[in-house]
Amino acid sequence: MLLVYCPYCDVERAETEFACRGEAHIARPADPTQVSDEDWVNYLYMRTNTKGVYAERWRHIHGCGRFFNAVRDTVSDRFLKFYKAGETMPDLEAIAKEAGK
Amino acid sequence: MSDLLANDLITPDAGEAPLLAQADVSILKAVPVTRLSYRGREGSLKAAGKAFGVALPVQPLSNSTAPKRAALWMGPDEWTLLAPEEELNAVFEAIEKGLGDTPHALVDVSHRSLAVIVSGAKAEWLLNTGIFIDLSLEAFPVGTVTRTIFHKAPVMLWRTGPDTFVVESWVSFMDYVSGLLVQVGQELAAA
Ligand SMILES: [Zn+2]
Numbered sequence: 526m527l528l529v530y531c532p533y534c535d536v537e538r539a540e541t542e543f544a545c546r547g548e549a550h551i552a553r554p555a556d557p558t559q560v561s562d563e564d565w566v567n568y569l570y571m572r573t574n575t576k577g578v579y580a581e582r583w584r585h586i587h588g589c590g591r592f593f594n595a596v597r598d599t600v601s602d603r604f605l606k607f608y609k610a611g612e613t614m615p616d617l618e619a620i621a622k623e624a625g626k
Numbered sequence: 627m628s629d630l631l632a633n634d635l636i637t638p639d640a641g642e643a644p645l646l647a648q649a650d651v652s653i654l655k656a657v658p659v660t661r662l663s664y665r666g667r668e669g670s671l672k673a674a675g676k677a678f679g680v681a682l683p684v685q686p687l688s689n690s691t692a693p694k695r696a697a698l699w700m701g702p703d704e705w706t707l708l709a710p711e712e713e714l715n716a717v718f719e720a721i722e723k724g725l726g727d728t729p730h731a732l733v734d735v736s737h738r739s740l741a742v743i744v745s746g747a748k749a750e751w752l753l754n755t756g757i758f759i760d761l762s763l764e765a766f767p768v769g770t771v772t773r774t775i776f777h778k779a780p781v782m783l784w785r786t787g788p789d790t791f792v793v794e795s796w797v798s799f800m801d802y803v804s805g806l807l808v809q810v811g812q813e814l815a816a817a
Pocket residue numbers: 531532533534535585588589590591
């Protein structure tokens with residue numbers, strides 16, 4: 526089982542309290558009526574499907590209820606960083622390098 | 627028995643038989659209380675606390691209490707407010723009046739959940755049979771309050787004493803939660 530840190534509760538808890546909600550930092554187009562079908566499909570469905578270090582959204586659904594972001598290595602499942610929703614995406618390459626990837 | 631008085635709001639329901647009464651752990655149904663769900667931003671907290679009668683805590687997983695009042699941190703913008711059952715209208719109106727036009731949400735959720743008091747030397751052990759949290763006093767001191775999962779049911783866990791916990795769950799899950807607690811507790815007696 527994964528241990529996940531919630532930056533709002535400031536505790537590490539078992540994965541069962543959380544829900545993973547896929548890739549982070551995907552901004553909804555400000556004006557959907559101006560977006561082409563192709564771009565809308567890209568926004569809705571297309572993800573980088575990274576093998577390695579990437580940022581994803583998590584929700585502390587059975588705790589404080591908050592969404593936050595985590596940097597996880599999808600190969601080892603190891604978490605490398607947790608940060609609050611709204612904070613800018615950290616430098617993934619630097620984090621990967623630091624972790625020896 | 628004084629330890630079983632979880633606090634002055636969550637007290638054993640004298641009209642209910644204990645679910646479990648063993649020397650090392652007991653499970654008692656708690657009396658009904660007023661439960662309010664309060665949601666609001668930082669700017670609203672002072673007025674809300676003043677109207678309610680106790681400040682809303684901002685430290686994660688903490689609680690603050692005053693006589694017949696308890697405010698429990700649920701999230702960075704969410705609190706559960708407890709008061710005696712018969713004070714529902716008075717408390718609700720006082721908070722609405724105190725906040726005026728300040729944006730907030732106040733909802734009566736009194737009948738959404740039920741509470742049991744799990745108490746005794748083996749209380750921590752018993753809860754850990756279904757909750758994956760370090761419940762030692764260092765990691766989970768008296769006053770800690772959190773939502774979590776008990777086996778498959780969402781619960782709220784509030785440590786009101788070194789050996790006393792309040793376990794709250796939604797009404798329809800309480801048979802499952804208290805049933806499992808009783809079943810495992812009885813194995814202690816059989817051991
Ligand atoms: Zn949390």
